[in-house]
Each structure stands twice: as C-alpha cells, then as structure tokens.
Amino acid sequence: MNRIMPRSGIMDIAPYQGGAARVAGVEDAVKLSSNENPFGPSPRAIEAMRDLAPQSHRYPSSDHAPLRAALGAAHGLEPGRIICGAGSDEIISLLCRAYAGPGDEVLFTEHGFSMYRISAQAVGARPVEVTERERVTDVDALLAGCTPRTRLVFIANPNNPTGTMIGEEEVARLAEGIPAQALLVLDGAYAEYVEGFDGGASLVSGRGNVVMTRSFSKLYGLGGLRIGWAYAPEAVIDVLNRLRGPFNVSSVALAAAQAALADVEYTEHCRAENARWRGWLSEALAEIGVPSDESRANFILARFGSRAEAEACDLHLQSRGLIVRRVAGYGLPAALRITIGDESACRRIAVAIREFRETGGEWSA
Numbered sequence: 001m002n003r004i005m006p007r008s009g010i011m012d013i014a015p016y017q018g019g020a021a022r023v024a025g026v027e028d029a030v031k032l033s034s035n036e037n038p039f040g041p042s043p044r045a046i047e048a049m050r051d052l053a054p055q056s057h058r059y060p061s062s063d064h065a066p067l068r069a070a071l072g073a074a075h076g077l078e079p080g081r082i083i084c085g086a087g088s089d090e091i092i093s094l095l096c097r098a099y100a101g102p103g104d105e106v107l108f109t110e111h112g113f114s115m116y117r118i119s120a121q122a123v124g125a126r127p128v129e130v131t132e133r134e135r136v137t138d139v140d141a142l143l144a145g146c147t148p149r150t151r152l153v154f155i156a157n158p159n160n161p162t163g164t165m166i167g168e169e170e171v172a173r174l175a176e177g178i179p180a181q182a183l184l185v186l187d188g189a190y191a192e193y194v195e196g197f198d199g200g201a202s203l204v205s206g207r208g209n210v211v212m213t214r215s216f217s218k219l220y221g222l223g224g225l226r227i228g229w230a231y232a233p234e235a236v237i238d239v240l241n242r243l244r245g246p247f248n249v250s251s252v253a254l255a256a257a258q259a260a261l262a263d264v265e266y267t268e269h270c271r272a273e274n275a276r277w278r279g280w281l282s283e284a285l286a287e288i289g290v291p292s293d294e295s296r297a298n299f300i301l302a303r304f305g306s307r308a309e310a311e312a313c314d315l316h317l318q319s320r321g322l323i324v325r326r327v328a329g330y331g332l333p334a335a336l337r338i339t340i341g342d343e344s345a346c347r348r349i350a351v352a353i354r355e356f357r358e359t360g361g362e363w364s365a
Ligand SMILES: Cc1ncc(COP(=O)(O)O)c(C=O)c1O
Pocket: 034, 035, 086, 087, 088, 089, 090, 113, 156, 159, 160, 187, 189, 214, 215, 216, 217, 223, 226, 227, 228
C-alpha cells in the first residue's frame, strides 16, 4: 500500500457543482441553470474562432497584448494593469494562491459564489463567511469580519445567486475600511448587465488595494472557451503573472473575446433582451406569489415558501424540460435560480410555474 496523500485540507473541499444540462428522457430541454447567454456568442466571435482553427498547432500569445489593448480601449483602462485568465475562475484561484495560505483568512458573503470558498481551501486558508442583509452584501458585516489574518475579501457585484448589488459608495467604504494587509476583490462577472456600471474599475484606479475581475462567459456568451480578465494595481498584476501558466488562455479564446468585445451592437441587443425578459419574468412570477429581489444580472432568484416547495417546483419544471438551479448549497434551500433565457424560455417558465402553483396543492410546509 502506498502512502500517497493530498495536502491536508484538500479532501475537505466540496467539489464545485455545475448546473445540470440534461433531463433524462427529454430531448429538447432548455438549460437555464448556468447563467449562460441564450443567444450564444456574437457571429463575429464565431467567425474569429473559425478563422483561427487552422492555426491551432501554434501556441497562443503569452502576454495577451492584443486583447489587453482592446479591453483597455473599450473600458478606458491601462492595458498594463490587465491580466487575462482561463475564465475569471482562474483569476480568483491565482489571487488565493498569491495572497493567502495556511493561517490566513479569506472573507466572502453568506450567499457568495462558491469558488471563493473552494479557492481559499485549495491553498490551505480559512474561508470565512459573513452574513448578508436580506440577500444583499452587508459592508458592516464584512468590516466586522476582518481580522489581522484577513488577506482577501471577495464580493460579487451583482452577486450570484441573489442578483442583488450594492452601490459604489458602499463598495468604496469597504475598500477604505478593510485592514492594510487585505485585498478587496470586486467580482464583476455580471457587471456588463448593469447599464453604465464600470464594475468598480475607477476604484481600482484610485487605490492600491482593490482588484476587479470580469468574465467573457456571461454577456459575451463565451463560457465554453474559458476566458476572463482582471484589472488590478500594477504590483498585483506583477505577482499574478509570476504564477499563471505562460499559455493559460487559448488563441481561439483570445481571438473570440476580442471579436465579441468589438461587436457592441450584439452585446447591446443581448443586454436589452435580458433586461426586458428579466423584468417580465419577475413580474409574472410575483403575480402568482413567487417573489424575487430586484436582479441586476442575467438570472432571478425565485423564492418559494419552503425547501419542499422549491424542490417540488424544480421537479415540475424538469418534467416540462426546463432546467433551473437549486441553490441550497448557497444557503438558499427555498429558492431556485432561473437564468433569463429568450422570450420562449421565459414564457415556458412562467407557464410551468403557474401550472405548478395551480395544481401543486399546498406547499406551505
Ligand atoms: C460571481 C461569479 N464569479 C465568477 C464566475 C466564473 O466565471 P468564469 O466563467 O469567467 O470563470 C461566475 C460563474 O458563474 C460567477 O457567477
């Protein structure tokens, strides 16, 4: 028998659960469980992928300079303070590897994105969860949760899976109040869905202790390619560049992301459709007694009377070929997270939940 063991703490990690993609026996199921763009990538991004496919034997650029320049121009940021990763997940993981380890604490909120906990545990740091106020990030609770061991504070704004967000002044108060040895990470995976919101970039520019992460997986519809980026102080970029793999982002992903970024008309269309159907769906559900908080992202968190009711509704939706996300693992057992699909998907969800409410009997247990 060998004695090969992983580092202590690794086996305590509960592996990330992705959204289900299939329902047994249903051919044309609609996947509304992973906050993907229902319209897919921009046609310009698809063309860029096709153009690059024959060059796939070549290694990609290792400094990602063309994409960083394009991101800098699109968002008014310094390209030298941008880093690209295999999804923003990779950047979250790099931040934990760089700034936290055994004896350190990584803070996030009660219903925060699960990769904060996993990435903290992966480096042997202690994950620390602080309460939210009615499913909204609570800056006072985060500040009260900081200790001399806190190295990283993660918030997603808008947050997943609640869809809620806090204002710029609150974020600035958090950046100002955290201890000197801590870095604030503003996860902007859904920032593009908020009209006129810079994701916290201006705060990064004005301070040395804030990082903003962004994703091409949501509004840009490139989740399958794995590409994200971050804007950070130069010193942080220098640290992360020492840790990341030299070819961490594929050439196809780099080219597709650049083309997607340039297709402003397409992203505006996707943003507008999302806002329209998000409003429509949350109202339609509220009318039948299924409330949700005002979401600023591409999903809503539908709240039911109990865990039993949420689970029964999920089974009913599955029977109709509609796959949504259970969020008990996020401390929200009585809720279901529903990605905003296209018009037809939203109408099907509303009809199916109405049917469930009308025929599902008493679920107030
Ligand atoms: C809040 C949040 N941050 C980060 C990510 C990771 O996104 P990416 O696909 O860029 O790794 C997600 C994905 O669902 C998310 O919801």
